Amino acid sequence: xxxxxxxxxxxxxxxxxxxxxxxxxxxxxxxxxxxxxxxxxxxxxxxxxxxxxxxxxxxxxxxxxxxxxxxxxxxxxxxxxxxxxxxxxxxxxxxxxxxxxxxxxxxxxxxxxxxxxxxxxxxxxxxxxxxxxxxxxxxxxxxxxxxxxxxxxxxxxxxxxxxxxxxxxxxxxxxxxxxxxxxxxxxxxxxxxxxxxxxxxxxxxxxxxxxxxxxxxxxxxxxxxxxxxxxxxxxxxxxxxxxxxxxxxxxxxxxxxxxxxxxxxxxxxxxxxxxxxxxxxxxxxxxxxxxxxxxxxxxxxxxxxxxxxxxxxxxxxxxxxxxxxxxxxxxxxxxxxxxxxxxxxxxxxxxxxxxxxxxxxxxxxxxxxxxxxxxxxxxxxxxxxxxxxxxxxxxxxxxxxxxxxxxxxxxxxxxxxxxxxxxxxxxxxx
Amino acid sequence: xxxxxxxxxxxxxxxxxxxxxxxxxxxxxxxxxxxxxxxxxxxxxxxxxxxxxxxxxxxxxxxxxxxxxxxxxxxxxxxxxxxxxxxxxxxxxxxxxxxxxxxxxxxxxxxxxxxxxxxxxxxxxxxxxxxxxxxxxxxxxxxxxxxxxxxxxxxxxxxxxxxxxxxxxxxxxxxxxxxxxxxxxxxxxxxxxxxxxxxxxxxxxxxxxxxxxxxxxxxxxxxxxxxxxxxxxxxxxxxxxxxxxxxxxxxxxxxxxxxxxxxxxxxxxxxxxxxxxxxxxxxxxxxxxxxxxxxxxxxxxxxxxxxxxxxxxxxxxxxxxxxxxxxxxxxxxxxxxxxxxxxxxxxxxxxxxxxxxxxxxxxxxxxxxxxxxxxxxxxxxxxxxxxxxxxxxxxxxxxxxxxxxxxxxxxxxxxxxxxxxxxxxxxxxxxxxxxxxxxxxxxxxxxxxxxxxxxxxxxxxxxxxxxxxxxxxxxxxxxxxxxxxxxxxxxxxxxxxx
Numbered sequence: 001x002x003x004x005x006x007x008x009x010x011x012x013x014x015x016x017x018x019x020x021x022x023x024x025x026x027x028x029x030x031x032x033x034x035x036x037x038x039x040x041x042x043x044x045x046x047x048x049x050x051x052x053x054x055x056x057x058x059x060x061x062x063x064x065x066x067x068x069x070x071x072x073x074x075x076x077x078x079x080x081x082x083x084x085x086x087x088x089x090x091x092x093x094x095x096x097x098x099x100x101x102x103x104x105x106x107x108x109x110x111x112x113x114x115x116x117x118x119x120x121x122x123x124x125x126x127x128x129x130x131x132x133x134x135x136x137x138x139x140x141x142x143x144x145x146x147x148x149x150x151x152x153x154x155x156x157x158x159x160x161x162x163x164x165x166x167x168x169x170x171x172x173x174x175x176x177x178x179x180x181x182x183x184x185x186x187x188x189x190x191x192x193x194x195x196x197x198x199x200x201x202x203x204x205x206x207x208x209x210x211x212x213x214x215x216x217x218x219x220x221x222x223x224x225x226x227x228x229x230x231x232x233x234x235x236x237x238x239x240x241x242x243x244x245x246x247x248x249x250x251x252x253x254x255x256x257x258x259x260x261x262x263x264x265x266x267x268x269x270x271x272x273x274x275x276x277x278x279x280x281x282x283x284x285x286x287x288x289x290x291x292x293x294x295x296x297x298x299x300x301x302x303x304x305x306x307x308x309x310x311x312x313x314x315x316x317x318x319x320x321x322x323x324x325x326x327x328x329x330x331x332x333x334x335x336x337x338x339x340x341x342x343x344x345x346x347x348x349x350x351x352x353x354x355x356x357x358x359x360x361x362x363x364x365x366x367x368x369x370x371x372x373x374x375x376x377x378x379x380x381x382x383x384x385x386x387x388x389x390x391x392x393x394x395x396x397x398x399x400x401x402x403x404x405x406x407x408x409x410x411x412x413x414x415x416x417x418x419x420x421x422x423x424x425x426x427x428x429x430x
Numbered sequence: 431x432x433x434x435x436x437x438x439x440x441x442x443x444x445x446x447x448x449x450x451x452x453x454x455x456x457x458x459x460x461x462x463x464x465x466x467x468x469x470x471x472x473x474x475x476x477x478x479x480x481x482x483x484x485x486x487x488x489x490x491x492x493x494x495x496x497x498x499x500x501x502x503x504x505x506x507x508x509x510x511x512x513x514x515x516x517x518x519x520x521x522x523x524x525x526x527x528x529x530x531x532x533x534x535x536x537x538x539x540x541x542x543x544x545x546x547x548x549x550x551x552x553x554x555x556x557x558x559x560x561x562x563x564x565x566x567x568x569x570x571x572x573x574x575x576x577x578x579x580x581x582x583x584x585x586x587x588x589x590x591x592x593x594x595x596x597x598x599x600x601x602x603x604x605x606x607x608x609x610x611x612x613x614x615x616x617x618x619x620x621x622x623x624x625x626x627x628x629x630x631x632x633x634x635x636x637x638x639x640x641x642x643x644x645x646x647x648x649x650x651x652x653x654x655x656x657x658x659x660x661x662x663x664x665x666x667x668x669x670x671x672x673x674x675x676x677x678x679x680x681x682x683x684x685x686x687x688x689x690x691x692x693x694x695x696x697x698x699x700x701x702x703x704x705x706x707x708x709x710x711x712x713x714x715x716x717x718x719x720x721x722x723x724x725x726x727x728x729x730x731x732x733x734x735x736x737x738x739x740x741x742x743x744x745x746x747x748x749x750x751x752x753x754x755x756x757x758x759x760x761x762x763x764x765x766x767x768x769x770x771x772x773x774x775x776x777x778x779x780x781x782x783x784x785x786x787x788x789x790x791x792x793x794x795x796x797x798x799x800x801x802x803x804x805x806x807x808x809x810x811x812x813x814x815x816x817x818x819x820x821x822x823x824x825x826x827x828x829x830x831x832x833x834x835x836x837x838x839x840x841x842x843x844x845x846x847x848x849x850x851x852x853x854x855x856x857x858x859x860x861x862x863x864x865x866x867x868x869x870x871x872x873x874x875x876x877x878x879x880x881x882x883x884x885x886x887x888x889x890x891x892x893x894x895x896x897x898x899x900x901x902x903x904x905x906x907x908x909x910x911x912x913x914x915x916x917x918x919x920x921x922x923x924x925x926x927x928x
Contacts, residue, residue: 094832094838107823131872133740146872187907270835
């Protein structure tokens with residue numbers, strides 16, 4: 001494949017987007033649509049599209065495009081939109097720094113170190129996987145312990161296999177998808193071991209990737225030891241008690257040459273941290289207002305670098321908003337400042353955004369701490385939305401319409417998810 | 431050819447001896463069973479250059495520790511590796527501890543250790559506010575430091591090779607035969623003849639001595655587990671912190687490593703069967719509990735939740751606990767074994783002593799006028815300011831490509847590390863830090879694997895984490911079954927099944 005000509009990089013862009021995954025591409029589209037003339041997307045990989053490029057399974061786009069696409073197809077739709085709008089995309093490049101005046105220091109093969117002035121910056125660096133080290137599994141440190149995402153890259157991009165006999169720790173979506181993928185490649189998947197009493201991925205993935213392929217899912221079970229000198233030769237697993245402590249007297253060994261770790265994602269917040277924007281200790285991503293602006297003027301953030309999403313469709317929605325706000329920032333469009341703080345209440349871990357404004361409609365994303373059925377999502381006492389069930393693995397969205405807040409004059413609303421009591425059911429449903 | 435000296439084992443001791451010998455015209459073979467140098471005990475330890483005041487009087491440890499400490503300063507001027515004299519503190523919690531500190535202070539002064547000072551609680555709190563307020567005093571040794579031990583090994587070996595030493599990697603020693611006034615060292619890759627043999631085989635020191643018919647104390651493996659904490663805690667303590675010692679172990683320490691990561695450990699327990707298992711590098715739940723309890727006694731704010739990585743290393747412990755350095759009943763065969771803590775500190779002094787011992791046995795040491803003490807430092811993009819980085823990236827675009835995003839390592843650095851001897855993922859990691867960050871290689875591993883494969887003309891399935899059977903990827907089933915599969919060369923299957 002011929003290498004495209006190096007990009008003719010400008011000295012100044014209205015909006016610089018850090019990251020060319022779904023969030024970055026969505027933000028670039030949003031920024032252009034909001035009137036930003038010159039928009040640059042910077043991506044670390046040789047090709048933009050982010051992790052979608054290695055997600056060759058289908059199931060993307062049901063919300064956004066109303067059809068089922070593979071990851072690369074979904075990425076391609078956005079890449080086409082970006083190209084159509086004349087956005088510059090610089091790949092194989094890395095943002096080293098963004099200073100107080102939003103001067104971006106860019107390192108790339110074609111331009112060495114280039115300073116670029118940005119009217120606004122959108123952080124869209126995505127997330128990284130939690131590793132074996134993050135959960136501290138005792139034992140040896142042989143080759144063959146890897147994250148599910150790395151295995152996915154090995155198989156789907158590089159065309160190699162991670163091993164012959166694979167065990168999976170954690171029931172995150174990537175691990176579930178990889179269980180099916182590896183079976184289709186002729187690899188034996190001996191089981192998925194999940195610490196919690198419930199699966200951590202989407203229900204449809206549990207069904208389509210495990211049940212349909214007879215892969216055993218061991219709930220309330222974890223890996224307590226890795227064995228093998230050069231390469232994994234087996235693992236020890238054990239059930240856990242209510243306090244999630246392993247019951248070693250009931251441990252057993254599982255022979256395998258590979259342990260995939262799929263125990264969740266963490267926002268990639270190195271640059272955000274370096275910039276000194278305020279971070280949320282719960283999500284570990286930047287705190288954002290209802291326009292996805294961080295604590296620094298003109299610096300916006302969206303996608304998994306803010307909080308972990310289940311569906312790329314939601315990322316696209318959120319990042320389009322961030323991009324249009326960044327575009328509005330540079331074109332001088334005035335958006336009334338937020339005047340209501342959202343506080344997580346019962347069974348709510350966090351909300352994004354953390355503040356809203358009474359003058360316009362918002363989508364509030366949140367995650368619960370524990371599963372619940374027949375419950376109600378409450379926004380202070382101004383709004384209640386009945387929910388059939390909630391699980392931590394599935395993000396909850398709440399549309400907040402101005403009319404909910406017409407009679408509201410306080411500064412803070414608590415967002416909570418509570419069991420539906422017979423008396424309140426009627427009112428909530430009304 | 432017959433070498434003047436064959437050194438068995440390319441850990442920090444073997445590498446230091448080889449480099450010391452390379453100052454002369456003596457011909458030297460440095461023999462190592464692993465695929466790279468320094469991947470055993472020398473890689474997995476606390477990385478401390480001790481102050482020189484702690485080892486018990488009358489031991490070889492005491493005779494080499496302070497000299498070694500001083501020599502590290504010289505080495506660090508010549509060779510590129512991370513080294514800084516951050517100082518250390520031995521903390522007392524009661525009067526009995528304080529009495530020990532007074533003794534240690536006197537012992538250190540007798541040995542000429544400079545700068546030793548006893549701090550009272552107030553001074554200690556001012557200098558290290560995060561340490562336990564239960565501490566009543568501390569002994570400060572400003573000469574102590576931290577070193578990246580693997581970098582030191584790589585640099586010593588590279589310098590030795592530049593100055594004429596033959597490094598024979600993946601040569602597992604299988605026998606040592608007498609041959610006239612010298613020896614033939616039988617290895618998995620052929621014979622190596624030498625006039626003298628220096629046994630620096632670490633955990634296998636007693637076995638190697640037996641091969642030559644020389645006596646040696648039993649070497650046993652005492653395991654140390656270490657835990658690295660999140661960068662969030664960088665700077666939490668400024669110095670290496672020891673509790674007042676009791677018995678042989680120095681206890682659980684707080685170690686601000688050269689790279690800025692806080693490390694806690696090590697434990698000190700025999701491996702299974704009382705130290706006979708030289709392969710047990712497991713970390714354990716009990717070890718973690720012990721380390722964090724010990725660390726919290728020194729600094730109560732340290733939590734297990736901050737752990738980001740862990741490892742274990744094995745100390746080669748000789749009966750009697752002291753170093754065993756010297757001639758044996760087999761003329762020309764020298765033991766340099768049982769080099770446990772403070773062996774890293776003592777290494778340069780041990781190397782000088784061994785060269786002197788060889789000279790005493792008749793090795794001619796004519797100085798090599800062409801000896802080059804220095805070695806150019808590898809580029810570290812993360813440590814360059816933007817101007818310097820721009821200049822480097824303009825010179826070679828590979829330095830404009832980030833390979834490891836967490837530690838900001840460029841592709842140019844990875845390529846340079848391979849050119850300088852890295853053959854494995856760990857070899858690249860310990861030379862460049864690629865894969866050492868928060869994602870632990872999740873993002874960069876494929877790029878690093880590809881670069882190793884490309885630069886060393888190795889198929890991907892033969893790229894390993896640390897040599898031997900530590901393969902990372904295998905060929906797809908369909909590709910493996912096709913005879914024309916481009917990535918399934920001869921031997922791939924053995925590698926993949928190894």
